[in-house]
Amino acid sequence: MMAIKLVLNKVSPEKVFMVSVLVVNGGNYLYNLILGRLLGPEAYSEAALLITLVLVLSFLGMTFQLVTAKFVILFSNDDRVALKHLLYKYALIFGLLIGIILFAFSKNLQEIFHTESDLLFKTFAVSVPLYFLMSVNRGRYQGKQEYQKLSMTYQAEMWSRLFITLGLLVLLPFNSAFIVALGIGLSFVFGLIPTTLDIESFTKEVTLSKENKRKVISFVALTTCYELTQIIINNSDILLVKHYFDNVTAGLYSSLAMIGRVVYFIAWMFVMLLLPAVVQKQKDGEATAPLLMKYVGYVGVLSVTIIICCAVFPELIVQLMFGEAYLSMAPLLWQYALATSLFAISNIFAYYFLSLDQYLPVILSGILGISQIIMIMFFHSSLYIVVQVQIIAMVSLLVAQLLYFTHNTILNKIV
Numbered sequence: 342m343m344a345i346k347l348v349l350n351k352v353s354p355e356k357v358f359m360v361s362v363l364v365v366n367g368g369n370y371l372y373n374l375i376l377g378r379l380l381g382p383e384a385y386s387e388a389a390l391l392i393t394l395v396l397v398l399s400f401l402g403m404t405f406q407l408v409t410a411k412f413v414i415l416f417s418n419d420d421r422v423a424l425k426h427l428l429y430k431y432a433l434i435f436g437l438l439i440g441i442i443l444f445a446f447s448k449n450l451q452e453i454f455h456t457e458s459d460l461l462f463k464t465f466a467v468s469v470p471l472y473f474l475m476s477v478n479r480g481r482y483q484g485k486q487e488y489q490k491l492s493m494t495y496q497a498e499m500w501s502r503l504f505i506t507l508g509l510l511v512l513l514p515f516n517s518a519f520i521v522a523l524g525i526g527l528s529f530v531f532g533l534i535p536t537t538l539d540i541e542s543f544t545k546e547v548t549l550s551k552e553n554k555r556k557v558i559s560f561v562a563l564t565t566c567y568e569l570t571q572i573i574i575n576n577s578d579i580l581l582v583k584h585y586f587d588n589v590t591a592g593l594y595s596s597l598a599m600i601g602r603v604v605y606f607i608a609w610m611f612v613m614l615l616l617p618a619v620v621q622k623q624k625d626g627e628a629t630a631p632l633l634m635k636y637v638g639y640v641g642v643l644s645v646t647i648i649i650c651c652a653v654f655p656e657l658i659v660q661l662m663f664g665e666a667y668l669s670m671a672p673l674l675w676q677y678a679l680a681t682s683l684f685a686i687s688n689i690f691a692y693y694f695l696s697l698d699q700y701l702p703v704i705l706s707g708i709l710g711i712s713q714i715i716m717i718m719f720f721h722s723s724l725y726i727v728v729q730v731q732i733i734a735m736v737s738l739l740v741a742q743l744l745y746f747t748h749n750t751i752l753n754k755i756v
Contacts, residue, residue, distance in 0.1 A: 400569075478536060655675060
């Protein structure tokens with residue numbers, strides 16, 4: 342026991358968080374693999390739709406998390422208390438609004454995505470406010486670089502979702518999509534562990550100064566715009582495939598997306614570490630570009646490794662992860678991995694500039710995200726074409742981000 346404590350004391354909180362993220366990603370993949378094998382392609386398409394909605398929700402929640410993280414670093418004393426007060430209220434209001442919209446339009450969503458029932462959307466809608474409160478909690482831990490507590494929230498959410506969903510699927514004779522939605526909703530409750538939510542956050546009369554409130558609102562607007570582009574780029578392909586193709590094809594494509602996105606999910610770990618580090622260095626007047634290059638290098642090496650593995654062993658990977666029913670997707674695996682790798686690298690650049698309050702990368706991402714949707718709407722004769730369209734869009738996005746970084750580094754000396 343003493344030996345374990347000594348080892349943990351020598352390991353930095355950042356490394357603990359990195360290991361934790363790898364475990365969470367592994368658990369989420371296990372969750373998807375079990376559902377894919379247990380349900381089969383057709384039923385899995387509805388479960389994958391819910392998982393995609395969670396990803397959409399995570400991007401919206403990331404707005405609150407990043408805003409909280411940044412200003413926890415920049416603010417202190419009463420301003421920090423006022424920030425907590427403000428963001429918990431905004432998170433609750435925004436979460437209720439999104440939940441009400443999803444609940445009210447559940448029938449429309451059922452028709453658009455061809456699901457058996459609208460109950461899965463209603464069940465998911467009820468749990469939405471919890472996610473935004475959880476995001477503010479996570480932002481506080483991220484900003485204060487309390488990575489052990491941050492790790493605990495992700496671990497609690499992931500493991501509870503896995504075990505609750507599988508347990509309910511075994512015990513209850515209900516529609517599988519409804520059970521998945523229920524498991525997801527309950528996992529948000531566990532994601533509040535450890536919680537910093539208290540009554541004072543909603544009742545104490547504290548306000549930010551006008552100048553600081555303007556800074557917060559400005560960053561909220563910027564971050565919201567960027568997270569919306571993330572939603573468009575990272576999820577529009579699955580939603581459009583679910584709309585344009587039959588359920589079996591949509592389920593097959595969802596398995597491809599879950600395997601191919603491994604690069605993006607691991608790159609997210611570096612984003613979590615990058616933002617508070619960049620904000621702190623900028624506050625202290627230190628160089629930030631070397632930090633960016635370090636994380637881009639990590640993600641680049643990881644991307645190349647995964648793309649090569651997907652190109653050399655596509656059938657083995659698909660069969661091991663999802664089974665023989667999904668083998669028709671094997672030829673597209675390395676191409677989808679390439680598209681997500683390009684996106685993951687450009688995402689590191691974008692979050693770097695977001696940390697520095699740079700607006701143009703957000704606009705670039707928005708333009709490319711919308712262009713991806715438009716191209717898929719016009720070119721969707723096959724899944725092969727859908728993947729090719731994404732590669733074109735992501736190459737364009739990464740080139741644009743590199744040009745912007747080079748321009749700022751040379752002319753404006755952002756170092």
